[in-house]
Amino acid sequence: MIDGLIIELDKALRALYAPGRSVRHAPGADLSEGALTVGEKRHAASLMRVNHSGEICAQALYQGQALASKEDSIQLALNRAAVEEGEHLAWTERRLVELGSRKSVLNPLWYVGSLSIGIIAGKFGDDWNLGFLAETERQVEAHLNRHLQRLPENDRKSWAVIEQMKIDEVGHAHTAERLGARELPWAVKWVMRFASSVMTRTAYWI
Numbered sequence: 001m002i003d004g005l006i007i008e009l010d011k012a013l014r015a016l017y018a019p020g021r022s023v024r025h026a027p028g029a030d031l032s033e034g035a036l037t038v039g040e041k042r043h044a045a046s047l048m049r050v051n052h053s054g055e056i057c058a059q060a061l062y063q064g065q066a067l068a069s070k071e072d073s074i075q076l077a078l079n080r081a082a083v084e085e086g087e088h089l090a091w092t093e094r095r096l097v098e099l100g101s102r103k104s105v106l107n108p109l110w111y112v113g114s115l116s117i118g119i120i121a122g123k124f125g126d127d128w129n130l131g132f133l134a135e136t137e138r139q140v141e142a143h144l145n146r147h148l149q150r151l152p153e154n155d156r157k158s159w160a161v162i163e164q165m166k167i168d169e170v171g172h173a174h175t176a177e178r179l180g181a182r183e184l185p186w187a188v189k190w191v192m193r194f195a196s197s198v199m200t201r202t203a204y205w206i
Contacts, residue, residue: 050204052103
């Protein structure tokens with residue numbers, strides 16, 4: 001039990017404080033930096049900070065859901081998705097540095113909250129657990145589409161990162177559906193959207 005707690009604590013500390021690592025080539029890394037005004041650069045960085053915080057939440061959410069799941073195949077799928085989300089974490093962190101900005105100071109709070117939500121979702125059973133995962137990814141896809149529309153036109157590097165993230169999120173949702181995800185009640189979806197909006201609006205500034 002102690003070993004397990006140490007492993008989970010290590011995952012949390014790595015997600016929050018260790019430099020992000022990616023096996024795949026970072027999207028947009030080969031593109032030149034676009035000509036951005038000071039305001040456009042600040043806006044792009046704020047959007048990317050929101051996305052970085054979203055990936056912090058994803059790491060915690062997957063960790064909590066995997067801890068609560070009893071099915072090996074579902075744990076494996078969650079862990080595979082968490083690896084890709086870890087790459088998203090690295091890509092958004094890299095982009096924040098390139099834009100001369102910083103991570104959200106509230107990331108530890110986002111992590112703890114998402115970990116708790118993931119564990120609770122998993123306790124309702126694997127079908128509901130997967131349903132929560134699928135709905136989360138669908139909402140993230142919609143969120144990323146909005147960010148693509150809001151990015152400065154010349155910021156193709158950030159656009160490439162977000163576009164690849166969106167592709168991966170769609171794949172995660174399809175995996176959850178294939179494994180037997182249940183459709184969540186409307187009220188649960190609304191609460192999820194509300195909680196997400198609180199995080200995104202706060203992380204944009206803090």
